[in-house]
Amino acid sequence: MNRAEAELRAIAATTRKELRLMRRYPAEIVALAVWMLLLPLAYIAQARAFSGGGPASVAAFERRAGTDDYVAFLYLGWSVYLWITAVLWGPGLALRQERQRGSFETMFASPASRFTLLFGGAPAQIVPVLVVFASAAASMRLLFGVPLDGGDLVRWLAVLALAFPVLMALGAVFATASLSLQDASGALQISRGAFTLLCGVTYPLAVLPEPLRAVGEALPPTQVLDALRAVTAGHEGLAARLPGLAVLLGEAVVAAALAMALLWLSVRHARRAGKLGLF
Numbered sequence: 001m002n003r004a005e006a007e008l009r010a011i012a013a014t015t016r017k018e019l020r021l022m023r024r025y026p027a028e029i030v031a032l033a034v035w036m037l038l039l040p041l042a043y044i045a046q047a048r049a050f051s052g053g054g055p056a057s058v059a060a061f062e063r064r065a066g067t068d069d070y071v072a073f074l075y076l077g078w079s080v081y082l083w084i085t086a087v088l089w090g091p092g093l094a095l096r097q098e099r100q101r102g103s104f105e106t107m108f109a110s111p112a113s114r115f116t117l118l119f120g121g122a123p124a125q126i127v128p129v130l131v132v133f134a135s136a137a138a139s140m141r142l143l144f145g146v147p148l149d150g151g152d153l154v155r156w157l158a159v160l161a162l163a164f165p166v167l168m169a170l171g172a173v174f175a176t177a178s179l180s181l182q183d184a185s186g187a188l189q190i191s192r193g194a195f196t197l198l199c200g201v202t203y204p205l206a207v208l209p210e211p212l213r214a215v216g217e218a219l220p221p222t223q224v225l226d227a228l229r230a231v232t233a234g235h236e237g238l239a240a241r242l243p244g245l246a247v248l249l250g251e252a253v254v255a256a257a258l259a260m261a262l263l264w265l266s267v268r269h270a271r272r273a274g275k276l277g278l279f
Contacts, residue, residue, distance in 0.1 A: 010112040014120030022127055028089075029131055032082055036135035039082075040074040043202055044144075047074070065204040071144045072232050077201035079136040080225045084195055086128040087171040088188050091121065095175045095263075096184050114263055118175070119256070122168045129160060148232070155231040155238045162245040163224040169255035170220065176262035180269075195221055220251055 022029055047070050051057035062068040095118075098107055107117055133156060140146035174191065178184035195201070198208075198216035205213050205222070216222050223244055230236040 006111070007113055007116050010116045011120045011123070014116070015123045018121040018124035019127070022124065028086075029128060032086060032128055033131050033135040036075075036079060036082055036132050037139050039078045040071075040139075043074050043078075044071055061204075064206040067229065069146065069232075072140055072146050073229060074202060075136045075140050075146075076228045076232065077225060079132050080199070080221055080228065081192070081196060081201050082132045083129055083167065084221060085192060086132070087125065087167050088174060088191060090125060090128070091168065091171040092174040092188065093178065093184060094121065096178050099179065114260060115256075118172045118259060118263060119168065125168065126164070129164070133160065152232055156228060158238055159224065159227045159231060159241070159245065163220075163227070163248055165252035166220045166248045166255060167224070169252045169259060172259035173255055173262065176259050176266055179266040195219075198222070199225060201225075220248055223248060 051061075058068050058070075061070060065073055067073060110117075112120070137148055137153065137156075141148050174188075178187060181187050198212060199205075199219055199222040200216065205216050208216060227241045227245060230241055231238050
């Protein structure tokens with residue numbers, strides 16, 4: 001067996017382990033579907049109440065957001081938010097959890113490459129992504145009558161496939177950075193809050209001050225969210241978004257390389273300090 005085959009077997013084994021955990025302990029997956037149903041409802045109710053039922057407020061929203069469909073706008077915003085949450089709580093804390101269990105040192109004594117240790121479970125993360133967006137599509141269609149069709153779902157899947165690598169790479173960056181943090185959960189909450197503030201989950205980026213808007217527009221989750229909103233309900237074709245989505249693949253390579261470098265530095269420091277197997 002050559003090295004490539006061995007790495008593929010290691011990735012397959014890690015993926016099977018993650019899928020078995022999801023099957024045996026489905027509470028987190030079910031919670032994602034339920035939160036996807038419930039989270040946007042309060043914001044939709046607020047939007048309808050504050051609009052006063054008049055066309056002027058909807059027109060003002062359309063000028064800033066590029067769409068008058070605030071239901072789809074909010075559901076897609078929260079769907080990407082929950083995707084980020086699943087990445088941070090799952091792959092983002094995976095290395096730290098191994099360290100807490102005392103298996104961190106054993107992991108790094110295995111012949112698997114560092115890349116496999118970081119990204120071996122990534123294929124299994126497709127499941128929570130599909131659950132979130134399936135719940136979003138069902139809620140939008142059945143509760144609010146948003147005119148989604150098969151073409152919209154295909155465009156969503158294309159955007160998700162192109163965006164998946166960069167979000168997994170960002171999760172790996174957080175995973176390696178969290179090894180040196182005393183309170184990783186606090187950093188996770190700050191990261192989620194920053195995403196909500198800067199990426200336009202519940203409001204158009206046009207309402208932010210110029211410096212914050214520039215930062216938000218440069219973040220990969222914002223680009224993913226903009227693409228999903230643009231291709232929904234026939235507002236824009238997928239081809240118009242492909243150049244921006246292709247950039248995300250390049251950003252995924254950069255983020256993955258950064259995660260590998262941070263992992264090397266963290267392990268080197270832990271070995272020198274004699275704390276590789278300690279929390």
